Amino acid sequence: MSIVVTGATGLLGNLVIQHLLKKVPANQIVASVRNVEKASDLEKLGVEVRHGDYMDFESMKKSFDGASKLLFISSPDMDDTLRVRQHANVVQAARDAGAKHIAYTGYAFGEESKIPLALVHMATEYAIRTTGIPFTFLRNALYTEVFVNPGLGGAVERGELVTNAGTGVLNAVTRNDLALAAATALTEDGHVNNTYNLVNSEPWSFDKLAQVLTEVSGKKVVHRPVSYDEMKDYLINVGLPKPVVEMSAGIYQAVSEGETSRTSEDLQKLIGTPTSLEDLVKQALQA
Numbered sequence: 522m523s524i525v526v527t528g529a530t531g532l533l534g535n536l537v538i539q540h541l542l543k544k545v546p547a548n549q550i551v552a553s554v555r556n557v558e559k560a561s562d563l564e565k566l567g568v569e570v571r572h573g574d575y576m577d578f579e580s581m582k583k584s585f586d587g588a589s590k591l592l593f594i595s596s597p598d599m600d601d602t603l604r605v606r607q608h609a610n611v612v613q614a615a616r617d618a619g620a621k622h623i624a625y626t627g628y629a630f631g632e633e634s635k636i637p638l639a640l641v642h643m644a645t646e647y648a649i650r651t652t653g654i655p656f657t658f659l660r661n662a663l664y665t666e667v668f669v670n671p672g673l674g675g676a677v678e679r680g681e682l683v684t685n686a687g688t689g690v691l692n693a694v695t696r697n698d699l700a701l702a703a704a705t706a707l708t709e710d711g712h713v714n715n716t717y718n719l720v721n722s723e724p725w726s727f728d729k730l731a732q733v734l735t736e737v738s739g740k741k742v743v744h745r746p747v748s749y750d751e752m753k754d755y756l757i758n759v760g761l762p763k764p765v766v767e768m769s770a771g772i773y774q775a776v777s778e779g780e781t782s783r784t785s786e787d788l789q790k791l792i793g794t795p796t797s798l799e800d801l802v803k804q805a806l807q808a
């Protein structure tokens with residue numbers, strides 16, 4: 522039995538490996554990485570490290586040799602069309618290497634999403650289906666860390682949290698909880714040909730986040746809702762680069778329009794109760 526994990530030098534992939542190490546012996550885990558030197562810590566833990574680049578079919582195929590399970594972590598490339606090519610390479614390599622099971626980290630409720638990235642994830646799920654290989658679709662929520670991070674210290678100092686998310690709610694989940702869900706699905710029976718929408722069953726609003734910030738910091742913080750254009754001006758004024766400004770305001774806008782409001786019990790069934798917003802805010806403000 523060997524479980525091959527792609528993107529293992531990334532934040533999510535590394536956490537998946539840490540969780541896998543608690544469930545199976547290290548010699549059953551293989552890290553497929555594009556930069557082998559970056560994976561020396563994994564090697565020290567007894568994980569086999571193989572070179573695999575999403576752009577290079579042969580390297581991917583070799584890295585999947587003998588995979589009884591494969592966790593394919595989606596590419597971080599910003600070019601969605603290129604990303605579809607990379608993903609097709611990975612899927613074809615898994616098929617040709619004879620992988621017995623593919624788990625793929627997609628995007629929650631991708632078929633009804635309005636964000637362009639969802640198309641990449643749905644295309645990849647369909648590509649996996651063309652192989653006939655048993656699959657598990659791990660459709661991840663947005664990462665909570667995108668919203669709850671040490672940057673919130675600034676909101677506490679200013680006494681306000683400014684977003685254009687309005688009263689929209691967010692079903693975000695931490696990378697660590699998503700990694701545990703992936704490691705669980707890879708090591709337990711009963712997940713073949715299932716699709717899981719790994720979202721928080723208790724979505725929270727930015728009003729709620731401001732309330733938790735107030736409770737945790739002891740300093741009054743309010744959520745100040747602004748328009749999309751006001752948000753962009755605000756972020757430019759605090760010195761963020763233009764692409765980050767566009768992306769951030771775009772994500773908040775999607776939240777305001779309900780993109781991240783749907784709930785599901787799928788995550789809870791795999792890992793139990795996800796980490797609470799209170800705990801995450803405490804960690805973020807201590808960092």
Ligand SMILES: NC(=O)c1ccc[n+]([C@@H]2O[C@H](COP(=O)([O-])OP(=O)(O)OC[C@H]3O[C@@H](n4cnc5c(N)ncnc54)[C@H](OP(=O)(O)O)[C@@H]3O)[C@@H](O)[C@H]2O)c1
Pocket residue numbers: 527528529530531532533534554555556559573574575576594595596597598607626661662663664667696
């Ligand atoms: N749900 C969300 O909110 C959210 C947010 C951002 C991203 N994502 C998606 O979730 C994935 C995992 O997230 P993450 O936080 O772990 O991202 P990350 O830390 O950026 O890790 C991405 C991983 O992909 C690897 N990679 C990049 N290009 C590659 C290539 N051509 N061939 C092989 N490997 C390649 C990287 O290798 P190097 O270490 O060599 O760079 C790294 O190991 C991302 O890649 C992205 O598709 C989701």
